[in-house]
Amino acid sequence: MVSADETEVVYDQGNVPSFFSAPALSYTAMVVRSPCTNFGLSLGFLVLFMMGSSTVWENTDPGEYDWIVSTSPYSEDQDAIGSATDSVTKLEADEEGSRTTASFMHSMFLLYEWNDGRNENFVTAEHVQELCEIEARFATLEEYPDYCVLKEAGSTECADMDLSFPLQFYGLDHDWSCPLLEESVVEVKVASMIESLDDEDGIGMLQYGFFFDKDAMDNEYALKVRSMMSLGAPLEGFESETDNINEQYKLYEGFYEGFEETTWKAFGKKSSLSGTAYNGEHVVGDIELRYWSFDIQQLEFKRTVETDMLFSMGSIIFVFTWIYIHVGSYFLAAIAMTQIVSSLPIGNFFYKVIGGIPYFDTLHTLVIFLVLGVGADDVFVLVDAWYQSESLDRRAGETDDQFRWRRMHVAYARTVHAVFNTSFTTAMAFVATAISPIMPISTFGIYAAICIILNYVMVCLITPGAIIVYDIKIKHWPCLCMPIFPCCMCCKAVPKVETEVAEKVEEKTDGGVEKFFKNIYLPIITGASGKMNACIMIAMCVGWGAFAMNAGFKLTPPTEQEKWFPDKHMFTGLLDDNANMYLAGVDDQYVKMTWAFGIEGIDRDTNDNGKPFDIYVPNENRGTVVYDSDFDITAPATQQDILDTCELLRTTTCTVKACNFGKLSRDEGVTCFLEEFDLWLTETHSEARADITGAEVKARLLEFRADTKPASNPIAGSWEQTIGVIDGEIKFVKIESVSTMLTLQPVDDKKEVRVVVDAMIEDIDASSAATTGKLITEAGIEWTWMETEQGLVDGLFNGFAICFPVAFFVLLFATFNTIVSLFAIISIIFIVASVLGVVQMNGYDLGVAESIAGIIVIGFSVDYVVHLAHMYMEALEFDKTTRKDR
16 A cells, blocks of 8 residues: 655656646545545535535526616616606506506417418408417417406406407407308408508508508408407506516416417427427418417427427436446446536535525526536546556556556646646636626626536546546456446455556557547648648638638627527517518507606615615616706796607608618607697696696696596506606606617617617707706617627627637646647637637527527637647657657
8 A cells, every 4th residue: 555654756757747746646645545435535525515505506587687788878777767667656546457558578479371372362251260260269268368458447358359360350349259251241351451551641551551461552462461469467466567577477478378288289289309389380271370479489498498408418328428438437437427417516506605696597507518528528638647557667566556656646647737727728718708798698607617617626536536446446346337336346355466567558449539640640740741731731721710710700699580499490580570571560569669857867776675786686676766856847948848859759760771661750659748738738727838837837747647648548548657756746757659660670770770869869968958857768678688689799709808818828838838829729719710600601690599609619629729739748748759749
């Protein structure tokens, strides 16, 4: 055995002392001296730590703000307006949770067309009946009365579905029995609808343009039609649509699960591990149906993620098998996989408990694919070094334990050094993503870096003991080479082995990969014409790298809706078709914008519960609104500024791609409370606003707020959130407008519209009176998601700017050779450029998935290039002086 006071180590061929040699000497002595004790304790601690860490493993419930850049001015303006709106004094007449508002977020679009693409009239009596039967599955669900839009507050009667195409023929109050209509009745009705689309006053287009494809007027018949079926908001027990939004979403998703069940059954579809029900067409007769809602898409996301996570088990089995093939031991493969898999819950412990980051999403579980590759690589380095150390010369009188110590020290010192270089650079590649403004991407990088570091620590602390235990005990028992209870006889006595005579070590047979590089590739670049061949290869790689890099730099945020699903999936391209293939959209398809006076901004550090905003808990404590102390609604100058803004919203031109009709706002799309107040004042009190004093203006506005409703929504509408009354004072006012920009437009198109909006705000602010203050605006998710899309690009390239220099200096430290380090970093850059260039050449944009892939490829490329560069230089220490030998 190795004695405790035995400290001298003879450095064998090339094992030159380094920073890692002293710790390696001490640790390997301990491992060889007490292999079973050391290994048993370390493995036991690992298992206990893993089990304990698993108690904090829990995914965060997804929320609407997770991917929003909360520090952006667009997000701050949105939160300021939202906070102000939530703080207003409620009107006594208003009933909370009345469900009289049709929720666009929880509406469903149904698109119908010929399944064979024929060019003839689609609207027949038979088709109208079949469309009615399809939509009846939605409207006749048992749960529908609990989710439908109510006719009025306090009512239990569902409102008419005025955007159902078949109900245009059966009547909005139809009972969904869907009898077959006379063909002549259908022909007359559809002809009347299409004819009215060309009315001079535009009423026909507003009434029927939603239903028909863009060629309907020219063809005088429809090739495609569509419906929209809406659910009401807020649901019972909630004050508003945004109140406890996650809980409401779960309820809506439950409703749509019922719709999916009946619809899939009717179309003979089902989802399974082999595929989703939305792959392929939904066809009945000669009708193809496509349907989409945000809730159905979320359900499909969840199913896809759950399926993908099951596939990760296949990855684990594959990597386990490959480790076994490479190391030749089930025991070592099992220990390696235990280390790799345990790094996830243990990493989660350091991430959540030590790092204090509570956010953990499904995205973070993708780290399993990273640690499978990097962790297996770490194990291969140590095991390969151990097997290679068999070639060391046995010394006279050297015992087996002494020889094992010497072998393990050589293997361990090399591994600790080599894997440190790769682990550090790989971890830094992911740490660089922590600067991403998008919180899930940032935390993904942090978690990945922790798991990479843990794999390094475990391969240094646990694998050496496993190798010695296997070498001393397990490999002598063939029955234990089975993957069942590999440690059950770990500490049994082994047959005595003579130690005086060195064992003859058989040379390990090269595999196919080794043979290719040794017998084919190596002679090409080191033979008689090696320099020329190497120069040709370098020139080819540089040419390709430059070409790929040029393509990669052309990557932009998505220019169309991101394709979250395969091309054959029903949802792929559906929203683009829904936005572009029909004559007109309903108001809910166009972006609604809110314009507010009297709001200064948001204070992120102030909340009712005393807790500041936490970027890792983005759906809570968003901050408290800061009001403009100079705002005075009773001042005539302020009132005139509001009226001027209303008029400017109606007349501002917008000729960029995303704007329709050449204007920023839709006709009749601006709701100006002050204009309706003037009419009410005249009709109710026979007064003009100019003739009443400041105090009277305030009193009349409070009366107007309580007693009237907007003309655009006379049943369910209210001025409660438009005229912001807090503690009896009018703190802010809002103007609502419906823009001409359709929802969910590409980021570059939205940027152009935002330029128009910012120019208009600048003009208004420049001309506003001191009593009016500045104007701020929000447009739901449109502006905030635009920042997210741009942040994906900026975060990725900023990460490159950090991780590449770090990788270069680590390479310099590992190789002590500037030229080799320079070649290595160029190789890393070209690897990343190749991936991103191919992404761009295949027509993809830099969306969420592509950004994550870019982050991952940095980690892998750094890992393997550093290995090659380091080992090439380390070969000098083993008397490998020629390029070929090295």
